Amino acid sequence: MSVNEYDAIVVGSGISGGWAAKELSERGLKVLMLERGRNIEHIKDYKNAHKEAWDYPHHDVPTQQMKLDYPVLRRDYPLNESTFGMWANEKEAPYTEDKRFDWYRGYHVGGRSLLWGRQSYRFNEQDFLANAQEGIAVDWPIRYEDLAPWYDYVERFAGISGSREGLDVLPDGQFQPPIPLNCVEKDVAARIKKAFAGTRHLIHSRCANITEPKPEQGRTNCQYRAKCWLGCPFGGYFSTQSATLPAALKTGNLTLRPFSVVSRVLYDKDKKRATGVEVIDAQTNQVIEYKSKLVFLNASAFNSTWLLMNSATDVWEGGLGSSSGELGHNVMDHHFRVGASADVEGYLDKYTFGRRPAGFYIPRYRNWHKDKRDYLRGFGYQGSASRQGWQKDIREMGIGAELKAGLSEPGHWSIGMSAFGEILPYHDNRIYLNHQVKDKWGLPVLVMNVEIKQNELAMRKDMQADAMEMFEAAGLKNVKGYDSDYAPGMGIHEMGTARMGRDAKSSVLNKHNQVWDAPNVFVTDGACMTSASCVNPSLTYMALTARAAAFAVEELKRGNL
């Protein structure tokens, strides 16, 4: 093989790219993993991992200059000094909006695996059936049983903490011991269970923070510092850097190339196969071709689709995978920022020690079993209870020593939760190329045209009212509902745009995540999703990626690719 030739190329190094690299290289393939951004080496490059607010010039507050430079990021919480440089440069890589879309991107080795929320839930059986039963979009080409063994497999390796609950709505997995609930959450859980006759469950979150060490991976259990986003020097949570990348490198089969902007998939229209990819070196602008037998697209949902749109345009004007008319369509996210908070009386002889990376979870119960609503699908809640810190109501404390003393003691307990709801796959929620606006490398950028519709708006009413109802039923005080509005993208769970399906006419990918028009091209990140469920999606990308990689290697050996 020449230096520019590999068995497989993986585009992207985030959660799914890391899995693809690991699975393909462990199966003996020579793999090139391409990452458009800089390298971040595990531990060594986590430059802020041990810093506190006082170690930053502005105590972790974003400056006005940062807000000017990051007009998208400043719309929500991610812009701060501690994670600065971990989000895509918006000037170098812009996008345009027909409708507001908040796109939070991690352009560096590890991608958003360093910055993710780490909540890890399986889709349930119904999640794979609902589209077909309800006549929404298209049927998933796979069922829960197809993915279950792969969920087992990725959970064991990634390390997911959680409790086995025996709920059909949220299938159990291969869990490490859960992150504990605190005394208030346990009591509220018991009261909710009683008030709703066992139909609603407040349980431990399921989280990719490990509660037992994984010495074989060199990872220590979570230290409860709540600094996950700065990169964990303990390897306390699953990321490309802490888990999949070291495993892939250990095989000796992986080459990682940062600063590699993949501009298109090279396509042989006679053989109907991809032959490799074209790369622009992000620093030198040099254009390089890499050849391979397999191409895995794991560039994050929208960027994998962008790459397809920019490939094989001599054959299909809309790009590789566009023959179905579905490429770029059916954008999904999870809608949220709606829920309730309440005050909790008592428990003043109890406090907490340690900073948890996750709180509690209430799985979906709407449109489940006998429950029937005037909208489709459902939502789950994430929340936590805690005692107030110095940021509490201080009207009565005046100023001076009394104020200081008052603020230096914890306040009363309060509890809050936010609902995460399913967004249906609508054909007209789409992204497409804008050839008028170019990025730093002269490549066309994406246009976002996405909105939530009647089903989601109806669901949001329940998302707020139910949260209030549960807190009131649990006897809590000062219950306040909220709906802080949601703009598409804020969930940072972009899905769809290259969905899996049962035929080439209505979907971009088949049941093994192969592009119908180029079976040696696999897309296994959020782009492949046919529906969104209401649970956090990353665990499903991991399982789909591991499954597709195993299949790809078998097919390669059989001479089919």
Added chain:
Amino acid sequence: MERRELLKMIAAATGAAFIGNPLALAAESAQRLGTGFSADDVLLLNEVAETIIPRTDSPGAKDANIGQLMTRLVSDCYLPSEQALFRQGMQKLNEAALSQFSKPFLLLEQKHKHSLLTELNDEAYRYNKQNKVRHWELGRPGGTPDEDKVLPHYFTLFKQLTLFGFFTSKPGATQVLRYVAVPGRYDGEFPYKKGDKAWAT
């Protein structure tokens, strides 16, 4: 009063040793701070902050040099409209001190500083309520360009910056609040008795 004399008195009144020799201050310009604020401004803001969060049996705002942090947060993180209000506030504060006690704020006795700022604190609550201003004194400093937020009373800015700055400073977080860098475990029923400090993070 000559500036040199004023500075001497201020230094004596405030014990501002950490700033350096007060006689040298006159020559030290805003450029040294790089914020558009002068060393005198920092002195004043440290006194305001110290009156809001004083040293007791634990460090106060001046120990954490909150005055200096305030100038940095204002010049780098505040919107121009917030910066303007903050600067007006510094002026108004001195005007209030002069009209009530015939002295600039820095030369007031501690009890007068306290009573003046207590008055302003009450005034700020009334003003903010009337103008439907919320979430200011406990919020993170700095608005966002396209947000349309009503500005609070100027004293609320002093208080916001003092509280945020102090409780996220090392002395505030580790000596006034409690801080453990690496907890290593989570205990959801950790015993608490009245008087135990809150966790900093």
